[in-house]
Amino acid sequence: MTRPQTTRRKRANGVESRQRILDAAVEIAGERGYEGTSIAAVSAKCGLPASSIYWHFKDKDDLIAAVIERSFATWLAAVELPGEGYGTPLERTVAMAANVAKSLVEAPDFLRLGLMLALERRPAEPRGRTVFLQVREIAGRKITEMIETLFPGLDDAAVHTLTTYAVAGADGLFVQREIHGDAVDLPAMFDLHARLVFDAATGMAERSAPRP
Amino acid sequence: MTRPQTTRRKRANGVESRQRILDAAVEIAGERGYEGTSIAAVSAKCGLPASSIYWHFKDKDDLIAAVIERSFATWLAAVELPGEGYGTPLERTVAMAANVAKSLVEAPDFLRLGLMLALERRPAEPRGRTVFLQVREIAGRKITEMIETLFPGLDDAAVHTLTTYAVAGADGLFVQREIHGDAVDLPAMFDLHARLVFDAATGMAERSAPRP
Amino acid sequence: MTRPQTTRRKRANGVESRQRILDAAVEIAGERGYEGTSIAAVSAKCGLPASSIYWHFKDKDDLIAAVIERSFATWLAAVELPGEGYGTPLERTVAMAANVAKSLVEAPDFLRLGLMLALERRPAEPRGRTVFLQVREIAGRKITEMIETLFPGLDDAAVHTLTTYAVAGADGLFVQREIHGDAVDLPAMFDLHARLVFDAATGMAERSAPRP
Amino acid sequence: MTRPQTTRRKRANGVESRQRILDAAVEIAGERGYEGTSIAAVSAKCGLPASSIYWHFKDKDDLIAAVIERSFATWLAAVELPGEGYGTPLERTVAMAANVAKSLVEAPDFLRLGLMLALERRPAEPRGRTVFLQVREIAGRKITEMIETLFPGLDDAAVHTLTTYAVAGADGLFVQREIHGDAVDLPAMFDLHARLVFDAATGMAERSAPRP
DNA sequence: AATGAATGAGGATTCATTCAT
DNA sequence: AATGAATGAATCCTCATTCAT
Numbered sequence: 001m002t003r004p005q006t007t008r009r010k011r012a013n014g015v016e017s018r019q020r021i022l023d024a025a026v027e028i029a030g031e032r033g034y035e036g037t038s039i040a041a042v043s044a045k046c047g048l049p050a051s052s053i054y055w056h057f058k059d060k061d062d063l064i065a066a067v068i069e070r071s072f073a074t075w076l077a078a079v080e081l082p083g084e085g086y087g088t089p090l091e092r093t094v095a096m097a098a099n100v101a102k103s104l105v106e107a108p109d110f111l112r113l114g115l116m117l118a119l120e121r122r123p124a125e126p127r128g129r130t131v132f133l134q135v136r137e138i139a140g141r142k143i144t145e146m147i148e149t150l151f152p153g154l155d156d157a158a159v160h161t162l163t164t165y166a167v168a169g170a171d172g173l174f175v176q177r178e179i180h181g182d183a184v185d186l187p188a189m190f191d192l193h194a195r196l197v198f199d200a201a202t203g204m205a206e207r208s209a210p211r212p
Numbered sequence: 213m214t215r216p217q218t219t220r221r222k223r224a225n226g227v228e229s230r231q232r233i234l235d236a237a238v239e240i241a242g243e244r245g246y247e248g249t250s251i252a253a254v255s256a257k258c259g260l261p262a263s264s265i266y267w268h269f270k271d272k273d274d275l276i277a278a279v280i281e282r283s284f285a286t287w288l289a290a291v292e293l294p295g296e297g298y299g300t301p302l303e304r305t306v307a308m309a310a311n312v313a314k315s316l317v318e319a320p321d322f323l324r325l326g327l328m329l330a331l332e333r334r335p336a337e338p339r340g341r342t343v344f345l346q347v348r349e350i351a352g353r354k355i356t357e358m359i360e361t362l363f364p365g366l367d368d369a370a371v372h373t374l375t376t377y378a379v380a381g382a383d384g385l386f387v388q389r390e391i392h393g394d395a396v397d398l399p400a401m402f403d404l405h406a407r408l409v410f411d412a413a414t415g416m417a418e419r420s421a422p423r424p
Numbered sequence: 425m426t427r428p429q430t431t432r433r434k435r436a437n438g439v440e441s442r443q444r445i446l447d448a449a450v451e452i453a454g455e456r457g458y459e460g461t462s463i464a465a466v467s468a469k470c471g472l473p474a475s476s477i478y479w480h481f482k483d484k485d486d487l488i489a490a491v492i493e494r495s496f497a498t499w500l501a502a503v504e505l506p507g508e509g510y511g512t513p514l515e516r517t518v519a520m521a522a523n524v525a526k527s528l529v530e531a532p533d534f535l536r537l538g539l540m541l542a543l544e545r546r547p548a549e550p551r552g553r554t555v556f557l558q559v560r561e562i563a564g565r566k567i568t569e570m571i572e573t574l575f576p577g578l579d580d581a582a583v584h585t586l587t588t589y590a591v592a593g594a595d596g597l598f599v600q601r602e603i604h605g606d607a608v609d610l611p612a613m614f615d616l617h618a619r620l621v622f623d624a625a626t627g628m629a630e631r632s633a634p635r636p
Numbered sequence: 637m638t639r640p641q642t643t644r645r646k647r648a649n650g651v652e653s654r655q656r657i658l659d660a661a662v663e664i665a666g667e668r669g670y671e672g673t674s675i676a677a678v679s680a681k682c683g684l685p686a687s688s689i690y691w692h693f694k695d696k697d698d699l700i701a702a703v704i705e706r707s708f709a710t711w712l713a714a715v716e717l718p719g720e721g722y723g724t725p726l727e728r729t730v731a732m733a734a735n736v737a738k739s740l741v742e743a744p745d746f747l748r749l750g751l752m753l754a755l756e757r758r759p760a761e762p763r764g765r766t767v768f769l770q771v772r773e774i775a776g777r778k779i780t781e782m783i784e785t786l787f788p789g790l791d792d793a794a795v796h797t798l799t800t801y802a803v804a805g806a807d808g809l810f811v812q813r814e815i816h817g818d819a820v821d822l823p824a825m826f827d828l829h830a831r832l833v834f835d836a837a838t839g840m841a842e843r844s845a846p847r848p
Numbered sequence: 849a850a851t852g853a854a855t856g857a858g859g860a861t862t863c864a865t866t867c868a869t
Numbered sequence: 870a871a872t873g874a875a876t877g878a879a880t881c882c883t884c885a886t887t888c889a890t
Contacts, residue, residue: 014874031333035247039860049876054861056874112331118391119328121243133391164388164396165404169377172384176376179330179345184376192377196408226849251885261851263887268849272885438853455757459671463881473855478882480853536755542815543752545667557815588812588820589805589828596808600800603754603769608800616801620832650870675864685872687866692870696864 018056020046025067030109033116034064034126064128068117071110072135078103089150090198096146097194101187104174111174140167151205158204162197169193230268232258237279242321245328246276246338276340280329283322284347290315301362302410308358309406313399316386323386352379363417370416374409381405442480444470449491454533457540458488458550488552492541495534496559502527513574514622520570521618525611528598535598564591575629582628586621593617654692656682661703666745669752670700670762700764704753707746708771714739725786726834732782733830737823740810747810776803787841794840798833805829 024046029037039060043050057063079099087095104111114132144163147154154162173193177184236258241249251272255262269275291311299307316323326344356375359366366374385405389396448470453461463484467474481487503523511519528535538556568587571578578586597617601608660682665673675696679686693699715735723731740747750768780799783790790798809829813820 017874033245033247033328033332035245036332036334038858040858050860051862051877052875055876060860112333115387116245116328116331118387119324119331120245120248121324121390122248136391161401161404164392165381165385165401168384168388168401169381170384171387172380172382173377175327175330175383175387176380179348180376189373189377189380192373192412196412199411200404200408229849250883252883262885263851263853264849266886267851441853457669457671457752457756459669460756460758462879464879474881475856475883476854479855484881536757539811540669540752540755542811543748543755544669544672545748545814546672560815585825585828588816589809589825592808592812592825593801593805594808595811596804596806597801599751599754599807599811600804602757603772604800613797613801613804616797616836620836623835624828624832653870674862676862686864687872687874688870690865691872 014056017048017052021048021053021056021063022067022070025063026071026109026113029064029067030071030113033113034120034128037064039063061127064117064126065131068110068114068128068131068135071107071113072132075103075107075110078107090195092150093146093198094191094194097190098187100170101173101190104170104177105186108174108178111171112178115171115175136167143167147201151201153205153208154201155208158201158208162201162204165200166193166197169197226268229260229264233260233265233268233275234279234282237275238283238321238325241276241279242283242325245325246332246340249276251275273339276329276338277343280322280326280340280343280347283319283325284344287315287319287322290319302407304358304362305410306403306406309402310399312382313385313402316382316389317398320386320390323383324390327383327387348379355379359413363413365417365420366413367420370413370420374413374416377412378405378409381409438480441472441476445472445477445480445487446491446494449487450495450533450537453488453491454495454537457537458544458552461488463487485551488541488550489555492534492538492552492555492559495531495537496556499527499531499534502531514619516570516574517622518615518618521614522611524594525597525614528594528601529610532598532602535595536602539595539599567591571625575625577629577632578625579632582625582632586625586628589624590617590621593621650692653684653688657684657689657692657699658703658706661699662707662745662749665700665703666707666749669749670756670764673700675699697763700753700762701767704746704750704764704767704771707743707749708768711739711743711746714743726831728782728786729834730827730830733826734823736806737809737826740806740813741822744810744814747807748814751807751811772803779803783837787837789841789844790837791844794837794844798837798840801836802829802833805833 021042024042025037028041028045037060039050039053042063043053046053053063057066080103086092113128114136117126117129117132118136120126120129140163143166144159147159147162147166151159170190170193173184173186173189176189177186233254236254237249240253240257249272251262251265254275255265258265265275269278292315298304325340326348329338329341329344330348332338332341352375355378356371359371359374359378363371382402382405385396385398385401388401389398445466448466449461452465452469461484463474463477466487467477470477477487481490504527510516537552538560541550541553541556542560544550544553564587567590568583571583571586571590575583594614594617597608597610597613600613601610657678660678661673664677664681673696675686675689678699679689682689689699693702716739722728749764750772753762753765753768754772756762756765776799779802780795783795783798783802787795806826806829809820809822809825812825813822
């Protein structure tokens with residue numbers, strides 16, 4: 001059972017190195033944001049020299065964008081949208097909120113870094129910001145679809161309002177949790193949020209299509 | 213024969229210089245966050261040499277903290293809480309939300325910079341972050357008091373939950389507005405938010421002290 | 425006779441520092457060209473830290489341009505055009521050539537660096553190159569004027585041809601001297617050059633305005 | 637049943653790769669000089685990875701030297717010295733100058749890069765510079781021989797002076813052309829140059845061997 | 849109250865080169 | 870014959886800060 005362990009360490013293995021760099025970068029960027037993330041710090045944390053980082057990523061911008069992409073994928077996996085067809089509308093709404101709450105506790109890097117990037121308003125927008133807004137847009141569309149499925153009677157404006165409010169609540173609760181730590185019971189808060197959005201949707205639906 | 217014209221231009225006037233520095237600093241820090249704000253950039257924008265900034269502020273940390281303080285004051289003035297005693301509870305809730313929405317559109321720097329600072333997780337926490345969390349705490353207490361006044365029957369946990377949710381909604385809606393610009397009708401969204409919080413409070417109050 | 429030698433060294437004196445930097449930069453840039461001139465090398469040679477160089481010059485481009493400007497001034501002083509009104513035309517031509525030859529032996533940095541820059545063809549042309557071509561243009565105009573004064577009968581094309589040839593000879597002889605060192609007797613070669621240009625001019629003048 | 641189509645593309649063919657590298661390198665080095673030529677840039681332009689360049693050339697120095705050698709060969713082919721035995725001395729002189737002028741317009745890389753290298757004065761002289769000076773020396777000898785053939789009466793000093801002046805004129809006119817582009821009519825200028833050198837030679841010959 | 853000049857540490861990025869495959 | 874990956878030294882330049890005036 002001889003394994004060709006001749007892989008003398010330190011020589012070649014692009015894929016693994018790329019991961020190591022990204023691992024280090026998520027951690028640092030998730031804590032310090034774009035400007036706070038120095039290539040030297042990433043290099044120190046992942047063990048590869050700074051110049052090696054530039055073999056794998058064109059520049060810092062490219063690295064951060066890759067960080068966003070990968071941490072979004074990680075987060076998406078954590079949300080693991082379950083079978084979408086069972087339960088009452090309220091149950092399904094609440095179940096989804098629970099998933100999101102759990103995913104944000106488990107994989108907060110994506111949203112923390114993303115929000116930091118989103119809040120910046122610098123002339124030369126970092127590509128990471130663009131990427132974040134794009135994937136966020138995708139997530140937003142999912143919510144829109146869900147609302148349209150659960151409340152078919154709603155007009156577009158109402159759907160848009162509810163989507164915006166749903167996302168805003170998630171962002172805001174995440175921020176509260178980041179600030180106050182465990183003092184914020186994220187699952188409970190998301191449960192409340194889900195119910196309020198549900199009530200609001202129900203109310204809007206009734207008003208726009210009143211029963212005879 | 214007093215010669216007041218000897219005020220040879222540029223000689224003295226600390227107060228004005230301090231303001232000019234802060235003006236420049238709010239703008240830059242509001243766009244780029246803590247790390248993204250360089251003394252050189254502030255110097256370039258306000259016209260005073262970097263060394264002059266250090267005459268007015270101990271260090272960068274001190275400057276950013278001052279920025280937070282002043283932009284908080286600006287924002288507070290924009291909220292201009294009106295007489296608190298009139299109208300129905302719902303009217304008062306909605307009125308307050310309208311005020312906050314307006315203030316966030318008019319003076320967004322405080323919250324934008326503050327949230328950026330709040331999201332960061334760096335070893336040596338900048339004083340600006342502490343200051344932001346403190347003034348935010350004060351604002352949070354105001355909300356707590358308002359809720360307690362309007363819904364005397366609520367227990368502490370419910371009040372805390374509602375406060376958290378109210379603040380989270382404000383933060384989240386602000387973020388949405390920062391991201392999507394005028395596509396987000398902040399006053400309308402805050403109105404919805406106020407009503408939902410109000411409904412939630414009413415519901416909690418009924419449950420904890422049911423009428424016979 | 426106490427001198428206020430309190431000038432504790434190392435503290436302030438912009439003008440002198442600027443000169444020291446330029447002194448170092450001429451030397452290095454004159455030897456190694458634009459790319460070969462590293463800020464670190466200039467810093468080492470002049471004793472000031474690299475960051476101080478950036479106090480005096482915006483960037484490397486700016487430094488090299490200043491080097492060209494100053495070394496041109498130095499060279500111009502070395503040419504010390506003498507009273508222009510005496511002697512026969514040939515004597516004046518030859519005297520001028522002697523001056524130029526002497527100046528190029530004494531202050532070769534200007535032309536050496538300048539030619540290196542001039543030969544480069546990079547997309548983003550360094551400002552130093554532009555400056556060199558401008559001052560060179562000025563020098564060229566002087567020669568044109570001199571030719572027009574000495575040979576009033578020549579048409580514009582002839583004057584232009586002669587100017588080009590005169591300058592080309594100077595450049596080429598300088599290059600030969602740079603390559604072969606003292607094996608090239610620059611004054612003698614410039615003397616020959618002057619006579620040949622003079623003969624050429626005379627020939628052209630006769631042809632264009634033949635005596636009956 | 638030989639399968640020559642197995643030449644699976646990209647496998648083997650050192651000669652072509654070498655040419656591609658040299659093609660890229662001449663272009664870049666001719667534009668930016670020694671220091672300005674980075675292996676990465678050559679790699680990008682020729683499509684081969686940097687490490688492949690090191691398979692064909694020992695190091696950067698070796699590459700640049702090869703560039704000089706090849707571009708000299710190219711230039712030499714462009715000069716295509718014609719049968720040396722016909723015509724009057726002046727005709728032959730003028731014909732040669734015309735050839736050189738044409739070759740410098742068609743293949744300017746050799747001289748442009750060569751002059752850049754020649755002007756540099758760095759401690760560790762690049763091999764490319766040495767190579768350039770050597771091939772230039774050969775070209776110089778050709779001119780010396782030609783002068784000796786056409787003007788057998790001249791002493792060594794005169795021949796040396798004329799050779800130096802002839803080469804200097806060529807260099808200088810080339811530089812003028814590089815700077816001013818098509819505004820310089822290189823063939824015409826070389827024609828003038830040839831005639832002036834010829835006149836000078838004639839004059840020197842008469843003086844050293846006066847007719848009885 | 850203000851500022852010109854200086855400075856060391858650190859920023860991102862590119863360099864020429866090597867080596868295992 | 871070729872190349873993906875790695876690497877340390879060097880690149881230009883900016884940083885926050887200090888200090889004599």
